[in-house]
Amino acid sequence: MSTLPSKGHLRKTALEARDAMEAETRALAGEKLAARGLPFRIEPGAVVSGYSPIRSELDPMPLMHKLAAQGARLALPAILGRGKSLSFRAWSPGDRLTMGPLGILEPSPAMAELIPDIMLVPCAAFDRLGHRIGYGAGHYDFTLAHLRKSKPIITVGLAFAAQEIKAVPSLAHDVALDYVLTENKTFDFRTS
Template sequence: MTKPPTDPAAVDKAALRHAALDLRDELAAEDRAAAAAAIAARPLPVTIAAGTIVSGYMPIRSEIDPTPLMRRFVEAGAGLALPVVRGRGKPLAFRAWAPGVSLVTAAFGLLEPSPEAPEVTPDVLLVPLACFDRSGHRIGYGAGHYDTTLATLRAAKSAVAIGLAFAAQEIPRVPANEWDARLDLVLTETEVIDCR
């Protein structure tokens, strides 16, 4: 049996995560699609140089769909990658992917590139989340995959983390710890929030 968390920040995060996911789930499908289109319709938030790799994700549950924005990055000359979960506490791996290429179903029903796809190191990461604040802190699903990944990547190179969210997912303050990796930008259907 798993013990309940004793760290007050962990308890706060769990409650905030639950409330944020409930709120996100209540958004109508057409509103979610309109939000994804609105984000993709704006100018790209970062400059794309030759060889830039952008990691996206395949949406699950009621997450905002990053694929319209991912197509925009491809149009600007970026290569794409998708994350691969390697286990709790381990950084994500990233495999090259292109729209139209088949994906395989992995743990938790996540869609990932096949094991034959080459591993790459992204320069830009599109990050899903449950909720966020304007300082760039986010609450994810609790496994710490993106925190660990961003710490590892940023120790080796410059990597830009862009949270994708509905405006309704913003909260006044995320109870953050020293190991929580901050987002550089958050894109919602209403604005681009620069957290740097």
């Protein structure tokens, strides 16, 4: 009989820890992350996909603005439906966003579709092996498995330190991250 907690339980616990953080602390974390930047050099013109933060997620926008100033081309995901890959549409700071089907802001369908070189991925929880728990729909795992058939993509999970858990129960279809960045630390899973 297994006594390991389920992904649902782990997600709930990690999200409660995130939600318990002060709004100002969460906002400062996004700024700290941007000041530190990515732990690797990006080529000018590299496509970096971020995400529109929802609820109390770590806000990637300060980091994305910094990357744009360094020459990155930015994109944000659009959800096309359950069981389908995310679409990444060109986005620049100041561009107007529209409400997507799940209530998440995304670029207009008229914007160019891009394939990311680097993906900033929101995490509900993560462990020190690079496994993450998302919100349960599997959008990122499915998308990464699909996109990595055509080219290498660096994945960078973004989370608060409070969202780290001892172990994520991973399945065969779960895709491990290359890095996780918190407000306090950079975890590099490519060297472990």
